[in-house]
Amino acid sequence: MEHIANKVSLQKEYFYTGETKSYSFRKKQLETLRDVIKEYEPEILQALKDDLHKSEWEAYTTEIGFLLEEIKFTLKHLKEWMTPEKVKSPVTHFGSKSVIHREPFGVTLIIAPWNYPFQLQLAPLIGAIASGNCAVLKPSELTPAVSTLISKMIREVFPEKYIVVIEGSVETSTELLKQPFDHIFFTGSVAVGKIVMEAAAKQLIPVTLELGGKSPAIVDKDANLALAAKRIMWGKFTNAGQTCIAPDYLYVHSDVKLALIEQMNNVLIEFYGEDPLSDEKYGHIVSDRHFDRLKRFLADGDVLIGGQHKASDRVIAPTIMDNISWEDPVMQEEIFGPILPVLEFTELETVINEVRRRPKPLALYFFSESEEKQDEITSAISFGGGCMNDTFMHIVSPYLPFGGVGSSGTGSYHGKASFQAFSHEKSIVKQTTKFDFAFRYPSAKNGLKIIKKIMG
Known part of the structure; x- marks a missing residue:
């Protein structure tokens, strides 16, 4: 299992080069993902047929077409989502500017289920790429044809230091959950979701859990x-x-x-x-x-x-x-x-x-x-x-x-929500140096009286 730790470490090093953060880089990688999906469409259809007996109509509409539409939507809005958001500043911050920067978490783990094994592996990846993250993908061992194909496709177009597929069974997932990821995105059962959340809690890793329940x-x-x-x-x-x-x-x-x-x-x-x-x-x-x-x-x-x-x-x-x-x-x-x-x-x-x-x-x-x-x-x-x-x-x-909500999941994705799921909102106050308010400091005479008038 040492190779798993090495791959995560390699991605950590690459992420800190800053290369994944630019708009041009993210756009290019989304286009690359779109193109490889289109190139491998016949093989994807066959793999879904082999694993789940999916018809071409069902496989395309619920897996391939879904992803292509998601990528198209993301490319259309990506620059807007990336732009720092200027927000109002309260009177206590007079003279300053307040901005929200959405930055990538870093190295993310995306664990996919077997029921929509292609779509549910790559749909979260769209959000991870759009947000500027690196990603480790773990496909389901219950759909081996799709798992092997995803590994082949990703390996052909993305370097391991950026996106890598790690195949395997429960032991592999267990080892992955021991790694110091910056975010974990899991889709699957409630029972396994509890295991993922428990493992993440030990390292205080934020999670997105897409689970289920009786609907x-x-x-x-x-x-x-x-x-x-x-x-x-x-x-x-x-x-x-x-x-x-x-x-x-x-x-x-x-x-x-x-x-x-x-x-x-x-x-x-x-x-x-x-x-x-x-x-x-x-x-x-x-x-x-x-x-x-x-x-x-x-x-x-x-x-x-x-x-x-x-x-x-x-x-x-x-x-x-x-x-x-x-x-x-x-x-x-x-x-x-x-x-x-x-x-x-x-x-x-x-x-x-x-x-x-x-x-x-x-x-x-x-x-x-x-x-x-x-x-x-x-x-x-x-x-x-x-x-x-x-x-x-x-x-x-x-x-x-x-x-979901409660036991059916935590966090959400699709469209802009996918970008937000893999981003941290960093709040920045840009303060003026042209003047200063003395009442904010403990040495100010009547400072508390002024503060009470402003904040009361």
């Missing part, structure tokens, strides 16, 4: 059921449900439950046909361990739709389950797979109270034509982010920060 989709009786069904099914079963912001369970008003489930069944046939296990557009489960964990959930209630599975291909059909309670195992942890439990309600207040009793979700989706109810949900429940009458779309906008 509800709530459908009230006045919702547009046809659109709700289509948008929930799309959000839930993209990447076979292996998405941190996927609807984890459905809360539907009892008056429209049967009608909504009928609509959802029609949508699933439209999306994946009568035999989703064989559909090329439908994703597979990442590993045998995760497949077995998900299969056990199928015994928790009654399967209304789906339930078919094939262990040899690690694929489980889009599944909707009824007669589920909060005590069932499927409701005790984030599902992270193609299983959607259904709960019903008659009063919205019941839903609010039940969601509040659990850890704060990463996302929440509410379907209703009533803006009053939408405002009530937004105000009454704490969650990372979400949509009204849709799923997923809040994560796509570069104008919106994405992140």
Whole structure:
């Protein structure tokens, strides 16, 4: 593991040369990253197919295209974000100028998960580059094809002293967490997020944690059921449900439950046909361990739709389950797979109270034509982010920060928020030397009296 410490030390030395801080340097590196992604598009698509059985449409829209759009947005706004921000000075600072400089942290560690292994490794890197940092990337060992490809791509276009990929399993991650990084950006499970935060705390390293949790989709009786069904099914079963912001369970008003489930069944046939296990557009489960964990959930209630599975291909059909309670195992942890439990309600207040009793979700989706109810949900429940009458779309906008709250994460990124996530705001007061206020010093006569008038 000595080579890990050496690589971090090499990056520390390089960062202190100051080369990464100029606008021209950052712009060039973002363009280099964009170009290598475009150059390797066929290989990226194949690697995502090999690891997760992602279709070309899904792989491009959720991984490649997402990154290219993020880079384009960042390049457009980078100079503006880098410009020191002049702010007002209070009367106590008369004669001075106050400025906020956003400076890079230094050498950063970016640990990626396996569910969107390409996008979630490189999206934070965009922020790290834009902010002027060096970066160590740790891809997931559960997606070996993507991990190997990322390592190859980065090695071809960036020197190790600037950006380096370190592959490996849990032992490698453990060793990385012992290094004196200046910032750690982690995307993954709550359980591992706690380990990362504990390791960072030992060295007082700031962290960004993008975690997960049980994100509800709530459908009230006045919702547009046809659109709700289509948008929930799309959000839930993209990447076979292996998405941190996927609807984890459905809360539907009892008056429209049967009608909504009928609509959802029609949508699933439209999306994946009568035999989703064989559909090329439908994703597979990442590993045998995760497949077995998900299969056990199928015994928790009654399967209304789906339930078919094939262990040899690690694929489980889009599944909707009824007669589920909060005590069932499927409701005790984030599902992270193609299983959607259904709960019903008659009063919205019941839903609010039940969601509040659990850890704060990463996302929440509410379907209703009533803006009053939408405002009530937004105000009454704490969650990372979400949509009204849709799923997923809040994560796509570069104008919106994405992140969790409480156990679903800390910190946010995307667009300007990515630049801010990898930057320290350094406050500077430029004081005049043309005059001086005697009352600020302890030797001043009546100094305290003047101060009280100014500050009281």
